[in-house]
Amino acid sequence: MFKPTVLTAALALAVSTAAVHAGTDAPSGLTEEKVTALKTAWGEGIVSIGAVHTEGGDYRAAARAHIETFYAYDDGVVLFKPTLASEDQFRGTFEEALSYFVGGDIAEDGGFAIAPYTAVRWENEGTVISGDMAMAMGNYYFMTTEGSEIKVEYTFGIAQLDDGSAKIVLHHSSLPFAPAS
Template structure:
């Protein structure tokens, strides 16, 4: 009985230590979500600029995906705006194809349009310690200065290194009744 109690105590201690380590992640703030969104938009603009300037836009897009999406660290649910035949992009290669044209035939290279700005209007943000959901509209400024309105939902999690990364990205063009 004593041995069982000691083993149980050890298990309880291990659980307590594990819980404490899991809670060591600093809670996400709304300011961090906003900053991550802003940096994501600037990254999209930079990919398009790199393409226009004749640079290595695929490397820029790969770096963008690595910086902002949790591929390899967590499952990623990605449903891009202009995807119909292959609606979901669960791998880095599929995300890269969407951003700059690649292995999926329907992809035209969303991020190489190019855009000069991305403006965000959050409807709201829900934060649960090390994860956050935000929903709203983002507006992509085109070469002629007009804006394309897109509806979005982003889910972000704090990774072990402290960075926020996207684990859920769903975007769509607004509904237009006939």
């Protein structure tokens, strides 16, 4: 079985970053392919953060790079509602997002991205693209080291920025509704 190292996790994040920015010099706005590449690279980044943590590396730096790569906090408002947030439901700042991914400043945060996960699988319900904005919705599945999947519902709002990069400006995720028996 392949066991990721800190080096391979950092390399995976670098490759993921390149995939997000591939073809971003095209003036035509977002495409389905760019949205899919961003989502795939985002999932690979989550796996990489957990691998860095497992190997004893600087997982906070890996998470910072992930947020800088995939979220538009430096460019304006980001609407982020993480799955496992209830006391501080919305993470409108970079530092609040970092706390959610790796633990830290907010008491309820256990470090979602350091679980670790071995893969993220996507089932897209649909994508709507209008010029430089896209919205995608569906389910993503986080594969645990024990081999089980955690199903989560997601909505991503993605903007193509002036420099051509595509970044998340809206991220909402939640666990599926489970009716009381």
